[in-house]
Structures are given as C-alpha cells and as structure tokens.
Amino acid sequence: MRDVRGDFPIPSRTFAGRPLVYLDNAATSQKPRAVLQAMQRFYEQSNANAHRGVYRLAEEASAALEGAREAVRRFIGAADAAEVVFTRGTTESINLVAQGWAARRLRQEDELVVTELEHHSNFLPWQRVAQQTGAKLRVLPVDFLGAPQFDELGAHTKLLAFSQVSNVLGTILPAKRLIQAARARGAAVLIDAAQSVPHLPLSVQDLDCDFLAFSSHKMLGPTGIGVLWARRDRLEETEPLLLGGGMVREASVEHSTWLAAPQKFEAGTQPIAEAVGLRAAIEYLETLGMDAVEKHARELSSHAVRQLSQVPGVRVHAALAERAAVVSFQVDGAHPHDVAASLDQHAICVRAGHHCAQPLMRKLSVAGTVRASIQIYNTLAEIDLLAAALAEL
Numbered sequence: 001m002r003d004v005r006g007d008f009p010i011p012s013r014t015f016a017g018r019p020l021v022y023l024d025n026a027a028t029s030q031k032p033r034a035v036l037q038a039m040q041r042f043y044e045q046s047n048a049n050a051h052r053g054v055y056r057l058a059e060e061a062s063a064a065l066e067g068a069r070e071a072v073r074r075f076i077g078a079a080d081a082a083e084v085v086f087t088r089g090t091t092e093s094i095n096l097v098a099q100g101w102a103a104r105r106l107r108q109e110d111e112l113v114v115t116e117l118e119h120h121s122n123f124l125p126w127q128r129v130a131q132q133t134g135a136k137l138r139v140l141p142v143d144f145l146g147a148p149q150f151d152e153l154g155a156h157t158k159l160l161a162f163s164q165v166s167n168v169l170g171t172i173l174p175a176k177r178l179i180q181a182a183r184a185r186g187a188a189v190l191i192d193a194a195q196s197v198p199h200l201p202l203s204v205q206d207l208d209c210d211f212l213a214f215s216s217h218k219m220l221g222p223t224g225i226g227v228l229w230a231r232r233d234r235l236e237e238t239e240p241l242l243l244g245g246g247m248v249r250e251a252s253v254e255h256s257t258w259l260a261a262p263q264k265f266e267a268g269t270q271p272i273a274e275a276v277g278l279r280a281a282i283e284y285l286e287t288l289g290m291d292a293v294e295k296h297a298r299e300l301s302s303h304a305v306r307q308l309s310q311v312p313g314v315r316v317h318a319a320l321a322e323r324a325a326v327v328s329f330q331v332d333g334a335h336p337h338d339v340a341a342s343l344d345q346h347a348i349c350v351r352a353g354h355h356c357a358q359p360l361m362r363k364l365s366v367a368g369t370v371r372a373s374i375q376i377y378n379t380l381a382e383i384d385l386l387a388a389a390l391a392e393l
C-alpha cells in the first residue's frame, strides 16, 4: 500500500507542516493520477459528443463512453452492458427507480421496505413513493451493531431497498440472505451500493438483485457520474424521467417512442470524460484486486476499532466483524463537530454529523457521530495518528 500512496496527489499534501490524513473517504475518495490523466487525454485527443457524429473523432468519443460501460459491466459481474445506465450518482439512480418504476407500479395494498440504517438518498425517494401511491413504507429494524431483523418482510412487500454497507456503522449487511427473503415473498430488491462497490468484490448475477446503484466519486473516479444497473426486464418496466435528445427512436407531434435501455435513460449529452475517468478508476482497482482492497479496509477498520476503543472517553459504535471501511465514534462531553474541528488542527479530515442518516441517529440516541472512513491509500500509521490526536483531545 506504500506503493499505492504515491499514485494519489492529495494524500501527499501538508497543512501547516503536518502531513494530511484524509479519513473522509465515505464522503468522497481521492483520485489516482491514472484517472486524472485519462480524463485529460480524452479532452486533449478525443473530445466530441458521443452517439451524434459520423466522423472519426465522434466515433472515438462514442467508443470511449461504451468502453466505460463495458468496464462497469465487467466490474460488477453483469451479464450485458445494456443493463448499465449512466446517471449522476447513487442518488439519481435511486430516484430513477423510485419514480420510473416504483411510483408507477405500486398500489395501496403494497409495501416498500427499507432498513433503519439507510442514507437519506435511499429513504426519502421511497417515502415520496409511499405518499404518491398510498403504499406502506416499512422500516426493517437493525440492532445496535447494524444487523437487520428480518421480521418486517411480509407477503405484500413489493420492494426491499437496503444499503449493502452502512455509511455510518460500516456494517456489511447480509445481502444474500436479505435478497433471498425478499425473493421468497416475490419482492424486487434494490441495493444501495454506494459504500460497497468501492470496497468489496461484488457480482450482481451472484447477488441476484434487481437494481444496484452506486457513485463513481467514492471509488476513486470523478464526480458527476454514477451507475444504475438493473436486470433487463426491470429496465423495460421502468419509464425514463428525462426526455430529450439521444433517447428517442421516433418523435412526431402526436407520439414519440424511446430507444431501448440504456439509451432510453440517457437523454442529453452524457458525462463522457467522467465515464473515461470511471473506467480508469475501475482498471486501477482491478489491478490491485478487490480482494486486496477489501482486506486492507478490514485490517485498517479493525485496527481503528481496537486503537480508538483504548482511548479514554471514546465510544466506538461498530463492534461487528462484518465491517467495511467505516468506523463511527463518540467522544464523551464533546460535540462531534468540535471533535472534527479539533482533529483538523492535526490535519486529520473526518466527518461529523448525522451522515444523512437521521433515522439511525435516533435509533442510536445520538445527535451525530464522528466518522473515520478508509481507502486504499490510508495506512495503519494514520489510524495511530487519529488515536493519538483523540487521546490529546
């Protein structure tokens, strides 16, 4: 991992003579030079609109976009690149399923189920669907370590939506068991993979889910692009939310028809350079191997739980073995924002607050937590710096 670190410009920065310790990777990750260079190369050599022109430069741009789609397909183990829809990120992907699929299909007698630890991006869209359709929104309780209780799945459940990894507790949910439980009741499953795709090897065919949403910027790629993967039949059932150029088969004054997925959902000019950057991020992760990436996150987060638990006055919220790259904690007598501001004096970047998961904060009976989150360039020594700074505080 020492070799990896040199690939990333920002982790080498200093603030007032102190080396930067970037531990806010669940919010967004840093980018390796390979990603930045791939985007620059695209703009310097191949920039044109995709799927518009017949000249060779435009064909290069189209090939760049479709090459990125194929890289995503491979990375998430999808059967067909046509199942990979580019969006702006996890939030947009989930809203597309909520409004384009669920709001049109659910009825009053149906139920939508989420878990108690969802990010607002995987909670508010379903709350609106429930209001629009009269369907009931149920919340699957989690215990204090983030393990879901299965009891709330009923015969009327039409959709189960859950995040595979909690952005607050780092808990890796038992996705396969949840999916099987939902399937047994005939329900569709959406996985919010914002915190899992960057850290775990994953295959949508193996998981057997219906929808999977994630963002490029948390997995070493650029902002402005993300993915909705869905099984082909689900994409056929989903209506596009954005209408316009690039998604139309035939338009007339009376009636218009759409192209097949993924173009049906990609109206307007696509984020082509960002797609190129996402592909470079995927190839970078593939070179490291996702098994090694996962192992590194587990090692560092276990080390963080051990080290932070030994600091007097620090209460760590995660104790599960099934934990990915996130550790949340509390410092007795100090507001999380004050802890984060104090750590910034040590050039340590952590997040403080409710982490867009207010229902979970209520469950934990806290206003917020401090969150340290890890990526491949972080080191055991950085975790020790965090523990030392907390001990001083």
Ligand code: PMP
Pocket (backbone or CB within 6 Å): 026, 027, 088, 089, 090, 091, 092, 119, 121, 122, 163, 165, 166, 167, 192, 194, 195, 215
């Ligand atoms: N879900 C989870 C679990 C997240 O952690 C995040 C990002 N914090 C999101 C959804 C939203 O991702 P984005 O802001 O990239 O749309």
